[in-house]
Structure formats: structure tokens, C-alpha cells
Amino acid sequence: MAKHLLSLLALAASATHQALAAPTPPSLTYLYSVNLTMPAGTELGQVPYGSRALLPISGGTFSGPKLIADTSTKPGKVGIGLDWGLTDSKGIFSPDAVYALHTDDDSTIMVTEKGHAPHVHILFETSSDKYAWMNGIVGYATGAPYEGGVALDVWQVS
Numbered sequence: 001m002a003k004h005l006l007s008l009l010a011l012a013a014s015a016t017h018q019a020l021a022a023p024t025p026p027s028l029t030y031l032y033s034v035n036l037t038m039p040a041g042t043e044l045g046q047v048p049y050g051s052r053a054l055l056p057i058s059g060g061t062f063s064g065p066k067l068i069a070d071t072s073t074k075p076g077k078v079g080i081g082l083d084w085g086l087t088d089s090k091g092i093f094s095p096d097a098v099y100a101l102h103t104d105d106d107s108t109i110m111v112t113e114k115g116h117a118p119h120v121h122i123l124f125e126t127s128s129d130k131y132a133w134m135n136g137i138v139g140y141a142t143g144a145p146y147e148g149g150v151a152l153d154v155w156q157v158s
């Protein structure tokens with residue numbers, strides 16, 4: 001019993017020691033930039049959690065070093081999507097969007113993004129073998145309004 005207690009104490013002490021050393025920060029690898037075309041949507045006004053809007057994503061383009069066909073430099077096309085983001089009482093917009101990326105080599109990647117503008121985290125889903133690596137990663141993006149929509153730069157966090 002006493003021995004058990006001692007090893008618990010030793011464990012707690014080493015955990016405290018580890019907490020004092022700054023952990024290594026993750027690094028970011030650039031994936032792509034995207035322009036989302038977003039026509040006027042539907043404003044729901046004040047709902048219990050803030051001001052809600054349904055903002056369609058009707059298209060757009062994207063390009064990046066890891067998201068093009070080996071033989072092509074044409075940008076990929078953004079497919080259909082929706083951002084049902086919320087603006088809180090302090091005016092902070094929290095995007096909550098899902099849309100498709102159609103690569104130039106005929107793969108489709110679903111993008112799910114959530115965040116607090118301008119910071120967004122992104123997950124991907126695809127049935128493509130070529131882009132299957134995206135199913136297991138976490139993306140980080142910063143976004144800004146651009147003429148007719150929103151432009152985002154996307155990185156892989158690793």
C-alpha cells in the first residue's frame with residue numbers, strides 16, 4: 001500500500017515536471033487556397049444563441065501544391081455547400097460550413113469547417129484513394145471576405 005502511494009507520488013511529481021517544460025508547438029504545412037462564391041442567403045435574425053444566417057456556397061475555385069492532378073495546373077472547382085454560421089452578441093461570427101472540392105483529376109473532397117472568424121478548423125472526407133490521406137488530418141485556415149464571397153488559406157496541422 002505504502003509502496004503504491006509512493007509510486008503515485010513519483011508519477012505526480014514527474015507529471016508536474018513535464019508540465020513546466022514548454023511542449024513543442026505543432027507545425028503547419030500549406031495545403032491550398034480557396035475562393036468560395038457566396039450569394040446572398042437567408043437571415044433568420046435573432047435566435048436563442050445569436051444571429052443566424054443560412055449562406056449558400058454556390059461555387060468557387062481552389063489551388064494548392066497537393067490538390068492538383070500531376071499533369072495539370074488548372075484550379076479545382078468548389079461544389080455546392082452551405083454555411084449556417086452564427087454571429088454572437090459581441091459580433092463574433094462563427095462559421096459552420098460544409099462544401100465540396102472537386103479536384104481537376106475527378107476526386108471529390110468534402111470539407112467541414114467550424115471556427116471563430118477569422119480562425120477556422122477543417123476536417124476532410126473523401127472516397128478517393130489519391131486523397132485518402134486527407135481523411136486523417138486536421139486543417140487550420142484563416143479566412144477573409146473577398147469580392148462575392150470568402151477567401152481562405154488552408155494548412156495541415158501536424
Ligand SMILES: *[C@@H]1O[C@H](CO)[C@@H](O)[C@H](O)[C@H]1NC(C)=O
Pocket residue numbers: 033034035061062063075151
Ligand atoms: C481568388 O481570387 C483572387 C482575386 O480574384 C485571385 O487572385 C486568386 O487567384 C483566386 N484564388 C483561387 C485559389 O482561385
